[in-house]
Amino acid sequence: MIKMKNVYKKYSNGVVAANGINIDINRGEFVYVVGPSGAGKSTFIKMMYREEAPTSGQIFIDGTELGSLKNKEIPYLRRQIGVVFQDFKLLPRLNVYENVAFALEVIEETPTEIRKKVTDVLALVGLSQKARMFPNELSGGEQQRVSIARSIVNEPKLVIADEPTGNLDPDTSLGIMNIFEKINNRGATIIMATHNKDIVNSIRHRVLLVEGGMITRDEYEGEYSYEG
Numbered sequence: 001m002i003k004m005k006n007v008y009k010k011y012s013n014g015v016v017a018a019n020g021i022n023i024d025i026n027r028g029e030f031v032y033v034v035g036p037s038g039a040g041k042s043t044f045i046k047m048m049y050r051e052e053a054p055t056s057g058q059i060f061i062d063g064t065e066l067g068s069l070k071n072k073e074i075p076y077l078r079r080q081i082g083v084v085f086q087d088f089k090l091l092p093r094l095n096v097y098e099n100v101a102f103a104l105e106v107i108e109e110t111p112t113e114i115r116k117k118v119t120d121v122l123a124l125v126g127l128s129q130k131a132r133m134f135p136n137e138l139s140g141g142e143q144q145r146v147s148i149a150r151s152i153v154n155e156p157k158l159v160i161a162d163e164p165t166g167n168l169d170p171d172t173s174l175g176i177m178n179i180f181e182k183i184n185n186r187g188a189t190i191i192m193a194t195h196n197k198d199i200v201n202s203i204r205h206r207v208l209l210v211e212g213g214m215i216t217r218d219e220y221e222g223e224y225s226y227e228g
């Protein structure tokens with residue numbers, strides 16, 4: 001599903017954030033990306049949905065080489081990928097239902113389909129009762145559940161999450177992880193950058209360790225631990 005071949009990324013300020021990355025990730029895998037601050041985890045993830053382009057090397061998503069996409073094709077790629085951020089990025093003037101529906105309105109789904117999909121996904125993340133509330137009336141965990149609902153309402157095959165539990169307490173984080181497990185069990189591939197050691201060591205999945213822009217460890221059922 002995701003393949004990187006000799007991926008190298010140098011930012012314009014000279015920082016090398018990816019230094020020869022080669023990786024294969026299969027459909028349906030759940031992969032944690034761990035490593036020290038500044039190691040290149042976010043850069044690795046952003047290159048998958050073309051938020052950043054590699055300086056050299058190739059990235060394939062489902063066989064499509066991202067470098068071959070024209071600018072106008074990039075929104076189509078992004079529609080097939082759900083992205084979840086640490087800081088939720090909800091629209092403050094829209095309620096829960098509208099925040100999630102918005103993701104479908106921009107791709108011109110029919111009103112009937114929108115109603116069905118939004119209702120189903122809010123049930124999946126346990127927010128059916130809060131559909132009419134606004135983001136500032138919700139807890140951090142609830143806001144993150146809305147942002148997950150929004151990212152998966154279009155049933156993407158790939159869900160990318162950058163520190164999704166970074167702002168949440170341990171119990172709330174576990175609730176969020178349960179939702180990612182459900183999404184994964186329904187067949188989506190999950191890539192998650194995280195500093196959450198407890199979660200990585202308790203809910204076991206493949207672990208990629210990124211250090212200095214390189215993947216220095218790749219283990220199934222891996223542990224969080226790293227030097228330094």
Ligand SMILES: Nc1ncnc2c1ncn2[C@@H]1O[C@H](COP(=O)(O)OP(=O)(O)OP(=O)(O)O)[C@@H](O)[C@H]1O
Pocket residue numbers: 011012013015016017035036037038039040041042043044
């Ligand atoms: N847009 C940018 N322009 C220049 N340098 C950048 C940019 N984004 C990231 N970097 C640099 O690239 C390196 C890797 O950053 P990245 O955000 O990928 O690390 P990270 O592992 O996700 O860190 P953290 O755990 O702190 O989020 C860092 O040295 C960072 O300063």
